Amino acid sequence: MIAFFVIKQYERAVVFRLGKVDGPARGPGLILIAPFVQRINRVSLRIVTLPIESQGIITKDNVSIDVSAVAYYRVKDPVRAVVAIESVEEAIGQIAQTTLRAVVGRHTLDETLSETDVINQNIREILDVQTEEWGVEVTIVELRDIQLPENLKRVIARQAEAEREKRAKIIAAQGEALAAGELAAAADVMMAHPLALQLRNLQTLVEVAVDKNSTVVFPAPLMSTIAELGAFLERESKTASELPAAPTRSRNGDLVAP
DSSP states (O other): OOEEEEEOTTEEEEEEETTEEOSSOBOSEEEEEOTTTEEEEEEEOSOEEEEEEEEEEEOTTSOEEEEEEEEEEEESOHHHHHHTOSOHHHHHHHHHHHHHHHHHTTSOHHHHHHOHHHHHHHHHHHHHHHHGGGTEEEEEEEEEEEEOOHHHHHHHHHHHHHHHHHHHHHHHHHHHHHHHHHHHHHHHHHHHOHHHHHHHHHHHHHHHHTTTOSOOOOOOOHHHHHHHHHHHHHHHHHHHHHSOOOOEEOTTSOEEOO
């Protein structure tokens, strides 16, 4: 008597003859076995998604966090996956939880939040070494969620806000420094070319006139204005002193020369 079994494309059949493995894994397709003497154990070669439950972990800087992850693995050697271990999925789940706690516990909180790629790689390498003898390959491990305590979330939010304020103040200070440098350069140019200041004054008048104001304030250098006013008064007094005195009349009405 012969029994027929159809093995799917993603499966392999490990055949046991009287309790012993009968050659390498068979399939896919149709396979023939002798009933009562041989039996088969089907093994899937597809990638399996294994969620890793949330683990309470204390980081290197003594912060308590909850971390969950997900692992992907597949069977490379069906015979070893059946003979070497009773339940591949349960074994990988348990060892993945232990490895997750061990790896994350070696990092600080900042490293855990910023270097997830490194942590994922470390966990995958450790799992891959330990599961190799079971004929299983761990392809990907990803940290899925990191839960922080509420008080720590508030502290991180304040820290981020302070960091943004610091950057804003630094940028404003750099802008003031650049503006001061440009103003100093402009002052040097105007000192070397006095006409440039007058052109700037005319440009200011044009800008003010756009707003259609009824009052126009004309900017002028204060010290030069005072000097020009003093020179004007001096010229006027000098001119007045040089003019001839007007003739006067005596008591009897005659003109008298000064």
